[in-house]
Amino acid sequence: DTGVSQDPRHKITKRGQNVTFRCDPISEHNRLYWYRQTLGQGPEFLTYFQNEAQLEKSRLLSDRFSAERPKGSFSTLEIQRTEQGDSAMYLCASSLVSGRAYEQYFGPGTRLTVT
Amino acid sequence: EDQVTQSPEALRLQEGESSSLNCSYTVSGLRGLFWYRQDPGKGPEFLFTLYSAGEEKEKERLKATLTKKESFLHITAPKPEDSATYLCAVQALGTDKLIFGTGTRLQVFP
Numbered sequence: 001d002t003g004v005s006q007d008p009r010h011k012i013t014k015r016g017q018n019v020t021f022r023c024d025p026i027s028e029h030n031r032l033y034w035y036r037q038t039l040g041q042g043p044e045f046l047t048y049f050q051n052e053a054q055l056e057k058s059r060l061l062s063d064r065f066s067a068e069r070p071k072g073s074f075s076t077l078e079i080q081r082t083e084q085g086d087s088a089m090y091l092c093a094s095s096l097v098s099g100r101a102y103e104q105y106f107g108p109g110t111r112l113t114v115t
Numbered sequence: 116e117d118q119v120t121q122s123p124e125a126l127r128l129q130e131g132e133s134s135s136l137n138c139s140y141t142v143s144g145l146r147g148l149f150w151y152r153q154d155p156g157k158g159p160e161f162l163f164t165l166y167s168a169g170e171e172k173e174k175e176r177l178k179a180t181l182t183k184k185e186s187f188l189h190i191t192a193p194k195p196e197d198s199a200t201y202l203c204a205v206q207a208l209g210t211d212k213l214i215f216g217t218g219t220r221l222q223v224f225p
Contacts, residue, residue, distance in 0.1 A: 004158075031211060042119075042202050042215025043159065056212060091158050095211070102147060102206060104213060106158035 004107035020078045025094030033093040117142045121216035136188040136219045138203030151202040193223045
């Protein structure tokens with residue numbers, strides 16, 4: 001299976017702890033995206049990368065959130081000093097930008113629960 | 116502000132009963148409109164991209180259409196395995212980010 005993979009699939013943490021999630025995109029894709037989804041809502045954009053460069057960040061991405069894609073392959077999303085409001089599904093997606101095609105393919109997500 | 120509104124929020128259909136899901140959007144300049152299917156606890160699964168008004172795409176029992184203000188996802192003779200949440204998203208010119216609606220939760224019962 002060569003789809004987008006995310007690790008871990010589930011994470012339970014206590015308020016105030018730091019957590020880090022990993023995303024491995026489809027191998028030939030050059031763009032990688034992070035979204036957050038809460039129950040009953042559609043995914044909300046957080047940030048995206050073209051290779052190593054972070055091209056856009058949402059206002060939702062507070063100072064406690066940081067994302068990296070150090071070698072243009074996998075990416076990590078770190079949340080520092082977690083709050084209960086951070087509980088959500090964190091989704092990663094990747095795309096190969098070619099001509100008009102910008103389809104984003106999503107991974108299975110990491111479900112974060114902050115207690 | 117770019118925005119997507121989906122209706123209805125939930126839809127219950129009997130197997131074989133065709134229907135349509137609506138996605139209304141406002142966007143500064145449309146690069147593309149996307150439909151995804153999402154099963155509980157999983158990531159969205161890509162279905163279609165539509166780029167310009169009048170465009171249509173089909174896949175099995177699903178057909179997506181686009182006008183300048185809305186898109187429809189038509190489901191013909193649905194089966195229980197079509198039960199899922201269907202998400203609509205728009206992408207504006209100059210950005211890659213997708214702006215999603217809240218989805219339509221479809222249940223198809225035998």
